Structures are given as structure tokens and as C-alpha cells.
Amino acid sequence: MNGYEFQRAWFDFAFENTDIVTGNHTGVYLWNVELNNRMGWVKKFASPASQAMMANGIKSYNTYKKVFNDLVSWGFLEVIQESKNQHSACIIALSNFDKALDKALDKALITHLTKQVSALSNFDNAHAEHLTKHLQGTEQSTVQSTSSIIKPINQETNKLRNEEEKENSSPPDFVIRELEDLKNKSDPPELRAAPLSLDEVEDRLRDNRFLLETACMSKKVTPAEFLEALKEFFADKRATRHSWKSEQDATQHFLNWLPKWKARQSETKKGGKLTQAVHAAVEAANGSEFITFQDINRR
Secondary structure, X not given: OOHHHHHHHHHHHHHHOOOOOOHHHHHHHHHHHHHHHHOOOOOOEEEOHHHHHHXXXXXXXXXXXXHHHHHHHOOOEEEEEOOOOOOOOEEEEEOOOOOOOOOHXXXXXXXXXXXXXXXXXXXXXXXXXXXXXXXXXOOOOOOOOOOOOOOOOOHHHHHHHHHHHHHHHOOOHHHHHHHHHHHHOOOOHHHXXXXXXXXXXXXXXXXXXXXXXXXXXXXXXXXXXXHHHHHHHHHHHHHOOOOOOXXXXXXXXXXXXXXXXXXXXXXXXXXXXXXXXXXXXXHHXXXXXXXXXXXXXXX
16 A cells, blocks of 8 residues: 555545544554655554654653554554654554445545536536627627637737827817816906805804814813903904905914913913902902902902
């Protein structure tokens, strides 16, 4: 027997005994077949346990010993001389199998291959039929077959053909002109939207809920501070007659201006006694409250 026949006999057995055969059994047996092959297919040879364990990644000697004993009891290995311990090699021989090789695995593979061949044959027939119909519906074939002459490829002809295909695939000239007109066309003055006034921009920013939430989260202001800052911002812009090209520009300008306003408010609150007294006088005046300088000093 040769290596192929040993492997085939083993996999026939493994296919019929999937409940007891493991990967370690396959690895150890095929390692011994390979070892005997390297020795020139001698009748008996030494098989060190350490080599078999290393070749199959088996860490435990007890695991290897059980696998080895299974192979002996199943008739795949024949022990000629037992090893004295795990560090010495036993003398073994590979059992010959003269039985017919038409096992369950062969039958299963033959059935599977038969189904595959049948499926491929059906696919080829359907593909050939489709291709025949397609060729019959073509007015003129561009493929010309010759029996013994191979014509060289004319690069100039291919170049002209590619240029013709590009011309045919491009849109008509009038479509190209229309597209260019649309790109360059701008709305007439009477249809353009008039720029928003400062009052309209202020109203839009005040009603913009998303802007309010963004300012409160990113600039660390309260809703009341947001409205106060917005009012002061537009009062300042009205005094300088400032304008923006769009509402987005005004929004970005306000968000950039807001931290400076907040910093000024913080500085005002940290002012000295004179500053606090002046603010108290202004608040009292706005509230129509009559106060004296002694009241201011007491505050």
C-alpha cells in the first residue's frame, strides 16, 4: 500500500465512526504514515511519542497514549515492541488493508459529485440556449472566425472606433447648450429675494430654538442672558447701521460676539463699591425710588 491508500482507508473508517474519531486520532495516524514514508516504507519502525505529540500539538502524554491505544485497538497500528516509558520509542507497523475501498464515504462523495455534475450540465445547457437566442437576434456579428489565420490587431482602427463610441455616447449639442445656460443663468433682479432688515433678522434669531439651545450649551449662558445679549447686540448694530448678506452670517457673528458680552458682564459684577453704588442708583432711578447718598453708602 502507498500513502494515498493508507489515508483513504483511514478516512473511510472516520466517516463511518464519527462518534469515536477525533482530530487527534487523524493527526497521530497520518503522522505515523508520513514517518514511515520518510523511512522508505519499512515494515516496522520506531515512533517516538514526543515527536507525535509535537507534530499534533498534544500537550498531555495521557491524551496521546489514549489516542495511540485507540489506533491499535481499531487495527490501524500494530505494536511490535512496547516502549518502556514516554521518553523511549515503541516499535510499530502500519496495518495493511486489503478490503474493498467502496465504503460509505466513497458512496457519499460519488452521490455529491453526481449532483454537482448534473447541476453544472443543466446550467451549461441553459446558458448555451440563451447565448444561441442572443446571437440569432443580432443583425450582424462582429466576430469572424478563421481556421488557420490570426489577423493582427489594427490599433488605428480601434482608436477610431473608440472615438466614434464616445461621440455616440455623449448627449446632443442642444442638451449641452441648455446645461451651460442653466449653470450661467441667474435670477433677474425682480425675482431675487430682498435682503432682510435688522428687525427681521433679530426676530428670526430670537425665535430660533436651536440657536438658543446651542448658545446656552456652548457659550454657558442662561435663556434670559441670551435674550438680553441678543437685544444689546442688535442695538449696537443698528447704531452702526451694520448689515449681513444672510441670516447665517448674522447668527455666526452673534455667537462669536456672545463670549465677549458675557466677559463684560462678569467684569461689571466684580466692580468696586463705587461701581455697585452707581448701578444701585440707576436701578433706583428706573424704579422711581428716592434714595440719598447715605443710602448709597450703606449699600
